[in-house]
Amino acid sequence: MTELITAYPWFAERNKHLAELHRQKRLPHALLIHGMQGIGKALFAKSFAQMLLCQQPESGKACGVCKSCELNAAGSHPDLFILQPEEAGKQLKVDQVRALGEFIYSTAQQGGYRVVVIDPADSMNIASANALLKMLEEPGSDTLLLLVTSKMGQVLPTIKSRCQHIECVTPDTEVAISWLMSEGDLDEERARGVLTINRGAPKEALAYLNNNLGEDRAQLIRGLADILKQRRSPLEVAQAWQKLDLELLLGWLYSLLTDIARGALCENDDSVRHEDARNMLNAVAKKLTPLESLN
Ligand SMILES: [Zn+2]
Numbered sequence: 564m565t566e567l568i569t570a571y572p573w574f575a576e577r578n579k580h581l582a583e584l585h586r587q588k589r590l591p592h593a594l595l596i597h598g599m600q601g602i603g604k605a606l607f608a609k610s611f612a613q614m615l616l617c618q619q620p621e622s623g624k625a626c627g628v629c630k631s632c633e634l635n636a637a638g639s640h641p642d643l644f645i646l647q648p649e650e651a652g653k654q655l656k657v658d659q660v661r662a663l664g665e666f667i668y669s670t671a672q673q674g675g676y677r678v679v680v681i682d683p684a685d686s687m688n689i690a691s692a693n694a695l696l697k698m699l700e701e702p703g704s705d706t707l708l709l710l711v712t713s714k715m716g717q718v719l720p721t722i723k724s725r726c727q728h729i730e731c732v733t734p735d736t737e738v739a740i741s742w743l744m745s746e747g748d749l750d751e752e753r754a755r756g757v758l759t760i761n762r763g764a765p766k767e768a769l770a771y772l773n774n775n776l777g778e779d780r781a782q783l784i785r786g787l788a789d790i791l792k793q794r795r796s797p798l799e800v801a802q803a804w805q806k807l808d809l810e811l812l813l814g815w816l817y818s819l820l821t822d823i824a825r826g827a828l829c830e831n832d833d834s835v836r837h838e839d840a841r842n843m844l845n846a847v848a849k850k851l852t853p854l855e856s857l858n
Pocket residue numbers: 617618619620625626627628629630631632
């Protein structure tokens with residue numbers, strides 16, 4: 564038997580807000596939970612769903628002992644519907660969305676709420692989004708749809724306009740560091756470094772550690788240093804990088820560039836955040852000409 568889902572500590576405020584809306588019977592039919600990748604939005608949505616289904620929630624949390632909580636812990640609550648692509652990274656099929664319709668317009672089996680979690684909401688094409696639209700407009704009473712996305716720009720406007728938006732910001736750095744220290748068994752300095760590499764997203768930082776991405780990261784930094792010192796040509800370095808995860812690499816390059824821009828605009832060396840490439844980034848930043856002096 565699995566356990567109930569617990570949201571990360573940095574979602575406490577969001578959870579309190581939604582639980583209060585629920586207590587006042589003011590919850591809308593659909594919430595669009597959005598924010599950056601890797602902070603645990605889907606877990607938050609699922610833990611809130613479990614609280615809504617719980618027969619005796621306490622302080623905005625599921626009790627863990629009632630019949631509903633037992634069903635949720637076993638992953639078999641009949642009034643919870645998790646809609647996600649059949650394969651990670653693929654689109655939600657229109658047939659999957661239609662199957663959701665049967666769930667939404669049936670009666671809650673446990674007599675309470677019916678909750679749907681759609682993760683990610685940006686994985687719908689026009690046909691599946693259209694199939695969902697009517698359900699978003701008239702989902703029936705005591706039904707809540709929780710849509711989750713890290714890519715707001717890819718959620719269709721017609722979907723966005725029918726949901727109340729819940730923005731999830733990047734967790735406070737110190738909170739994230741102490742969480743990462745305990746989950747990843749790290750010291751503070753290392754936790755801070757790994758968090759910076761992962762744009763402040765703690766869950767992503769933990770995945771970075773668990774998937775041993777440190778060696779890929781080191782390969783990126785080594786490659787850049789080799790190009791700068793003319794030890795290898797950009798082409799050779801690019802060929803070596805081909806084996807790495809391209810999306811990940813581009814994300815890292817983007818955030819290194821941000822650091823260089825910051826270093827070029829600020830006088831002090833502390834403006835660079837990536838410790839693992841500090842000297843190189845500062846050296847490049849010093850060679851740059853600020854744009855205004857070009858005019
Ligand atoms: Zn319960």
